[in-house]
Amino acid sequence: MKITVFGVRPDERQHLERWAQQRGDELVQTTALLTPDSVAKAAGSTGISCFQTVPYEAGVFKAMRKLGIKALALRNTGTDNVDFDAAQHYGIRITNVPAYSPNAIAEFALADMLYLLRQTGLVQRDLQQDHYRQATTHIGRELRCSTVGVIGTGRIGRSLISSLNGIGAKVLAYDPHPQADCQLHFESVTLQTLLRQSDIVTLHIPGTPSNTHLIDQAAIAEMKPGALLINTGRPNLVDTTAVIAALRSGQLGGVGIDTFEHETEDLLALAEAGQFVDPQWQSLLAMPNVILSPHIAYYTETAVRNMCETAMQALHDLAERQASDCEVFPDQR
Ligand code: NAD
Ligand code: COI
Numbered sequence: 281m282k283i284t285v286f287g288v289r290p291d292e293r294q295h296l297e298r299w300a301q302q303r304g305d306e307l308v309q310t311t312a313l314l315t316p317d318s319v320a321k322a323a324g325s326t327g328i329s330c331f332q333t334v335p336y337e338a339g340v341f342k343a344m345r346k347l348g349i350k351a352l353a354l355r356n357t358g359t360d361n362v363d364f365d366a367a368q369h370y371g372i373r374i375t376n377v378p379a380y381s382p383n384a385i386a387e388f389a390l391a392d393m394l395y396l397l398r399q400t401g402l403v404q405r406d407l408q409q410d411h412y413r414q415a416t417t418h419i420g421r422e423l424r425c426s427t428v429g430v431i432g433t434g435r436i437g438r439s440l441i442s443s444l445n446g447i448g449a450k451v452l453a454y455d456p457h458p459q460a461d462c463q464l465h466f467e468s469v470t471l472q473t474l475l476r477q478s479d480i481v482t483l484h485i486p487g488t489p490s491n492t493h494l495i496d497q498a499a500i501a502e503m504k505p506g507a508l509l510i511n512t513g514r515p516n517l518v519d520t521t522a523v524i525a526a527l528r529s530g531q532l533g534g535v536g537i538d539t540f541e542h543e544t545e546d547l548l549a550l551a552e553a554g555q556f557v558d559p560q561w562q563s564l565l566a567m568p569n570v571i572l573s574p575h576i577a578y579y580t581e582t583a584v585r586n587m588c589e590t591a592m593q594a595l596h597d598l599a600e601r602q603a604s605d606c607e608v609f610p611d612q613r
Contacts, residue, residue: 282306283595284322286314287331291581292355295588303596313551314352319343327351327595331587333575334544334551338366345370351598353591353606356380356578360487360514361544364610375594375606379435380578380586386440388577389482389512392536393428396508397421397480401534401568421479424448429478430466431494432485432513433458440484441466452478475502480510487514497522506533512577515539520560527567534569538577 285296288309300307312318314330316339322328328349330336336352341363344352352367354376367374395401399418406415426449430437433455441464444451451466454474475481481503485491495509496519503509509532511518520541526532540546542558549556564570578587590606597604 281326281596281599282308282324283327283329283592284308284310284325285329286310286312286318286321287355289331291584292331292588295585296592299589299592303592305592314340316340316343319347319349322349323347325349326599327353329353329355329591329595331355333361334547335361335363336367337363338369341366341370341372344372351375351595353594353598355587355591358487358514359608360516362608364608368610373598373604374608375591375598375604376608377587377590377594378606380590381580381583382435382439384580384583385436385484385512385577386443388538388573389436389440389484389510389536390423390443392510392512392538392571393423393480393482393508395571396534396536396569397423397426399569401571405568426450426479427452427477429454429474429481431455431471431474431481431483433461433466434484436512437484438464440482471499472502475499476504478507479504480508482510483513483517485513485517487516492516493519495519495523497525500526500531503531505531508532508534508536510536512536512538515541515543520564524560524563527564527570534571535564536571536573537564538573539575540564540572543575 283305288311296307296309310321313332313334319340330352350371351373357376357378359376362374398420402418403415424447428444428449428451430441430451430453433453438461441451445465452469452474453466454469454471458468494517500522518541523535527535546556546558564572594604594606
């Protein structure tokens, strides 16, 4: 079958090409993002695979229908950028990769925690300014002696808890739909208790509308003074204005952000103008007790291979047996 893959990065090519060769697929690869205009590149395809953090809007699905393409396989987990009503309206089935490597994101959150606990940003800043002695004065805190509040105990949250158990940190967790897991050690608490008692709060929940600004000014005020906040979840989970104010007042001791609130607008500006101007991004970037990353917590060799292979398999499953374990239904999000 013919598959067109959008948003292809160099590190994905080997996996996509190996797959296509094994299955005898005709593979079209493009670095272009999937937009109403670029869909035309997929003419004659049975399915499309895509990877992007900018939205999949109605126009994309309308254009797919016109070309007779009925399946879109995302090579990632989150589906908050998909207009499912429009997809359903135009008869397009969507699959994702529910668990390409929960460990990748969990380890990234852990790395942010350690960076902040050991004040690595301050040490680096002092060294870069030639203040060697000053750089030796930033006393760290140990993760093993910290209480970590994990919001969301799904695949990624549980992977993180497993690592935290190994390190010996105390773990509090909040999830309205907890899954039993006797291998892990943590205390299930209310959100308020988690916020009040944690030295570090880390987010591992989807970016559903109801989760927007779960961490706002009021939530931050509940946190321990000087607590750390990590967001590798989704851009909408955290009110950045409140975070910047809390960093300035010292209510937050440090922040790790992989999923920045305005990433979509900034990425669109980057694509159009080659740069973006975002005062909040600049403010955060200038703070040594903030670690920013461009939505790369997922980005490991293991994850990329699994993302490519699972997405291609999903397109085959939809075409060959009209069903895929990875299909995302609007009411299940
Ligand atoms: P999952 O579906 O396995 O688990 C999500 C959990 O969050 C569920 O148990 C759910 O009950 C819980 N939840 C939902 N709303 C909540 C709330 N308000 N408070 C507490 N718990 C809540 O998902 P996962 O695989 O663990 O992934 C979690 C999120 O991580 C994804 O939805 C995605 O947004 C994000 N993610 C980020 C990256 C990255 O590169 N930064 C990569 C993959 C996934
Ligand atoms: C996901 O898989 O949901 C991610 O957040 C990774 C991504 C860069 C889209």
